[in-house]
Amino acid sequence: MSWRIARTLSATLYAEVAFQAIYGLRSGNLLSERTPPSVATAVSRVRQSKILISFLLALVALAVPALLGGPFERIAAPQLPVGLYRASVLAALLVIDLALVWWTGLQVLPTLLGARVQSLLETLPLDPRTLDRTALLTTLRLFDAPIATVMVVTPLVVGLAFGSVWAALAILPGAAMVLLVAVALSLATGRFYVQRVQGSGGGRWATGLRWFYLVLWTLPAFALFGFVTFSPQFFTELDTLYVNGQIVALTTLLATFPFPLAELPLYTPGQLAPEVSALPILALAAVYLLLMVPLALWMRAAPRALARDVPAAALTAGGFVPTLRGRSLVLAVLEKDLRTASRTPGFAFLLLLPILDAVAIGLWSFLGQPTPGNVLTVGAAAVGSSALLATFFAPAFFAIEVFGFAYTRSLPLPREDLLTGKIALVLAIYLASSSIVLGLTAAAIPTVYVVTSFAFFALAELPAILAAALLEFTILFRRAATTGLPITSLYAGAGWVLAVSIPGLFLAGAPLVSFEYLRNGAHLGFGLLPVMAAIALLELAVVAPAALKVLGRGSL
Amino acid sequence: MPAEGSSAGAPLCIESLVVEYGARRAVDHLSLTVGPGEIYGLLGSNGAGKSSTLKAVVGLLRPARGRVTVFGTDPQLDGVSAKQQLGYVSETPLLYDALTPREFLEFVASVRRLPAAEATARAGTFAAALQVEPEYDRPLGTLSNGTRQKILLIAAFLHSPGLLVLDEPLSNLDPRSVRIIKDLLKAYVADGRRGVLLSTHAMEVAERLCTRVGILDAGVLRGEGTLAELRSAVARGDVSLEEIFLALTREDGAVRAAVRSLGDLR
Numbered sequence: 001m002s003w004r005i006a007r008t009l010s011a012t013l014y015a016e017v018a019f020q021a022i023y024g025l026r027s028g029n030l031l032s033e034r035t036p037p038s039v040a041t042a043v044s045r046v047r048q049s050k051i052l053i054s055f056l057l058a059l060v061a062l063a064v065p066a067l068l069g070g071p072f073e074r075i076a077a078p079q080l081p082v083g084l085y086r087a088s089v090l091a092a093l094l095v096i097d098l099a100l101v102w103w104t105g106l107q108v109l110p111t112l113l114g115a116r117v118q119s120l121l122e123t124l125p126l127d128p129r130t131l132d133r134t135a136l137l138t139t140l141r142l143f144d145a146p147i148a149t150v151m152v153v154t155p156l157v158v159g160l161a162f163g164s165v166w167a168a169l170a171i172l173p174g175a176a177m178v179l180l181v182a183v184a185l186s187l188a189t190g191r192f193y194v195q196r197v198q199g200s201g202g203g204r205w206a207t208g209l210r211w212f213y214l215v216l217w218t219l220p221a222f223a224l225f226g227f228v229t230f231s232p233q234f235f236t237e238l239d240t241l242y243v244n245g246q247i248v249a250l251t252t253l254l255a256t257f258p259f260p261l262a263e264l265p266l267y268t269p270g271q272l273a274p275e276v277s278a279l280p281i282l283a284l285a286a287v288y289l290l291l292m293v294p295l296a297l298w299m300r301a302a303p304r305a306l307a308r309d310v311p312a313a314a315l316t317a318g319g320f321v322p323t324l325r326g327r328s329l330v331l332a333v334l335e336k337d338l339r340t341a342s343r344t345p346g347f348a349f350l351l352l353l354p355i356l357d358a359v360a361i362g363l364w365s366f367l368g369q370p371t372p373g374n375v376l377t378v379g380a381a382a383v384g385s386s387a388l389l390a391t392f393f394a395p396a397f398f399a400i401e402v403f404g405f406a407y408t409r410s411l412p413l414p415r416e417d418l419l420t421g422k423i424a425l426v427l428a429i430y431l432a433s434s435s436i437v438l439g440l441t442a443a444a445i446p447t448v449y450v451v452t453s454f455a456f457f458a459l460a461e462l463p464a465i466l467a468a469a470l471l472e473f474t475i476l477f478r479r480a481a482t483t484g485l486p487i488t489s490l491y492a493g494a495g496w497v498l499a500v501s502i503p504g505l506f507l508a509g510a511p512l513v514s515f516e517y518l519r520n521g522a523h524l525g526f527g528l529l530p531v532m533a534a535i536a537l538l539e540l541a542v543v544a545p546a547a548l549k550v551l552g553r554g555s556l
Numbered sequence: 557m558p559a560e561g562s563s564a565g566a567p568l569c570i571e572s573l574v575v576e577y578g579a580r581r582a583v584d585h586l587s588l589t590v591g592p593g594e595i596y597g598l599l600g601s602n603g604a605g606k607s608s609t610l611k612a613v614v615g616l617l618r619p620a621r622g623r624v625t626v627f628g629t630d631p632q633l634d635g636v637s638a639k640q641q642l643g644y645v646s647e648t649p650l651l652y653d654a655l656t657p658r659e660f661l662e663f664v665a666s667v668r669r670l671p672a673a674e675a676t677a678r679a680g681t682f683a684a685a686l687q688v689e690p691e692y693d694r695p696l697g698t699l700s701n702g703t704r705q706k707i708l709l710i711a712a713f714l715h716s717p718g719l720l721v722l723d724e725p726l727s728n729l730d731p732r733s734v735r736i737i738k739d740l741l742k743a744y745v746a747d748g749r750r751g752v753l754l755s756t757h758a759m760e761v762a763e764r765l766c767t768r769v770g771i772l773d774a775g776v777l778r779g780e781g782t783l784a785e786l787r788s789a790v791a792r793g794d795v796s797l798e799e800i801f802l803a804l805t806r807e808d809g810a811v812r813a814a815v816r817s818l819g820d821l822r
Contacts, residue, residue: 322680
């Protein structure tokens with residue numbers, strides 16, 4: 001009975017969450033006079049975004065048959081026994097699923113909390129058990145499509161790759177467990193958000209703590225990105241561990257969650273076992289299964305507890321100091337966006353991913369003692385991916401405006417200053433990433449030629465980043481002026497992120513692709529930097545006047 | 557720079573304003589003027605079009621028809637200049653939840669290009685008067701609606717605007733703060749240059765605070781004037797504003813019927 005009521009109530013609450021995700025009225029967005037809000041539209045757009053996430057999950061899973069059974073098996077890890085290699089591929093798939101669903105949770109939970117649906121529910125004459133179940137089902141509805149995708153597509157691709165129904169069934173416990181862990185991690189990190197960040201105010205300590213948590217939040221996305229980027233190196237490392245007989249390291253890896261669960265299909269009839277005794281693997285899988293029991297029990301009440309958590313508000317230290325600092329208009333916009341982003345997981349991820357990407361690629365490559373010959377390739381990859389990430393996420397920086405938009409629009413904020421502030425944010429992220437790679441380059445190969453050339457490389461790309469950001473923000477400003485503020489969060493407008501980002505990615509990517517193409521053909525290396533700079537400047541020269549004309553003057 | 561009485565013309569002039577949400581008309585050919593030194597109260601039932609009118613005035617909504625000018629400037633044509641001259645308090649104090657009041661006021665002061673010393677002095681005085689100092693460094697999302705409304709009021713007064721547009725400004729405040737704001741508003745317009753447009757449900761507020769009152773019903777202005785002028789309009793002497801409101805909106809009979817039906821439930 002209680003589940004039935006909970007299911008009915010959660011359907012209503014979910015519609016409200018979708019409504020708030022799309023229209024953001026409870027976050028201070030403005031009701032558009034041109035496009036009246038509609039619950040059906042909101043639910044439909046959230047569904048589209050969920051399908052997009054599910055498509056990503058399915059895409060990752062569909063890579064599995066290509067990695068198994070073909071020639072890739074012998075290339076990636078030539079010495080590793082085939083069974084162990086196959087188990088590693090399945091473990092990698094489960095880790096990616098875990099990271100992607102956890103990341104999705106981090107993006108979605110602030111929307112769930114911001115919709116404040118639980119407070120409406122708590123006033124109803126319902127017993128605590130029904131309230132717990134309603135909160136749980138409402139939360140799970142946010143993950144329904146990704147969960148269904150993982151539970152259907154994973155056994156399907158494993159069954160196809162191994163040619164066995166038993167293998168397909170054997171991966172199901174692993175798939176279910178990574179989903180449970182991912183949702184639990186989302187809820188646990190969500191509680192950190194409410195308890196430690198949402199209520200934290202100004203001051204150095206609070207700011208430091210906040211940025212620490214931001215890095216923590218970025219980890220799942222970064223793990224996902226890193227795993228996809230570095231998977232060839234992962235298999236090479238695994239191969240090396242096996243060849244060198246590093247038993248402790250290898251055993252630890254094989255025992256780590258979710259590896260034992262990924263090995264289960266290998267022990268089904270007709271499969272090539274991974275040269276590891278089945279007993280300890282099955283025992284470990286059983287231990288992990290047992291550990292899921294308390295986790296599942298915790299999950300029953302966690303969503304409601306999360307919704308009822310009260311932010312630990314920061315106290316004003318010492319006496320009241322009313323001092324307000326003056327800022328230029330552009331800097332005020334930039335600072336507001338940075339402050340908002342640093343207290344909102346979804347936006348924090350956007351800020352930090354390009355920077356962490358540069359750190360990781362830089363460290364990985366430059367600690368491996370690069371030569372002046374390959375430094376450009378590594379540097380170009382790091383700066384290039386930072387450039388593309390910075391421009392890909394630009395629409396989301398615009399969506400920061402949804403917070404308090406109804407108020408912001410009453411301020412005399414010239415459109416061009418708001419645009420400059422947003423573009424400054426994109427450029428700041430790109431320059432921070434490039435500086436990190438430049439610093440690592442200088443540390444690895446401290447020659448004036450390499451460092452100067454690399455600095456020129458980063459600067460040559462800069463006009464293209466500016467052109468891409470200008471184009472994307474102009475499209476978004478136009479849309480805001482005509483049909484209301486486009487909200488481009490993960491569950492509210494993933495389609496819009498893609499639609500706006502693709503022309504931006506084209507502009508940001510053209511000089512990089514041209515550079516690579518010409519370099520491979522002409523073997524000129526750094527000598528091609530003027531060509532790259534010329535392409536970037538040409539893009540800016542074409543885009544800037546057109547964008548500024550379309551944008552026009554006035555306020556938002 | 558502060559916009560204190562800096563432009564020519566009346567603080568606010570609305571001519572034949574129409575606001576529509578899709579097919580629904582929220583404001584229907586509304587015309588009114590807020591003169592210098594005037595506190596104009598817009599009264600109306602829920603959904604009468606008060607907030608939509610105020611949003612059109614501050615440039616949040618684009619009118620379907622009609623014209624709004626703030627000291628002679630149309631917010632639709634020159635939004636930046638018009639918005640420099642007004643301060644706005646929204647109906648629901650939904651702000652940047654992630655910012656603290658200090659950070660929010662810094663942002664507003666920077667957008668309004670106020671010198672830091674002047675902004676600090678004004679914000680500090682208001683914060684002390686409205687007793688929000690202990691909340692100055694807590695995120696707005698963690699504060700009560702009343703405190704957030706106080707922060708919005710401080711932001712609205714920060715640059716001494718020529719026109720204050722206040723949407724139910726007292727609805728969430730404690731009695732002490734209500735009294736302070738009411739007295740402040742009277743003093744604010746006393747120089748005869750600035751004006752205030754406020755919407756309210758509270759007849760007592762309109763009766764005691766407003767120099768003129770407009771009664772809005774289903775987007776249409778049913779009556780306008782001083783209390784004395786409205787009394788003569790309904791041809792009844794010495795009646796309260798509440799009775800005038802009900803008479804002009806033709807709701808007095810419906811109210812009596814509703815009270816009777818509810819009485820049956822006792």
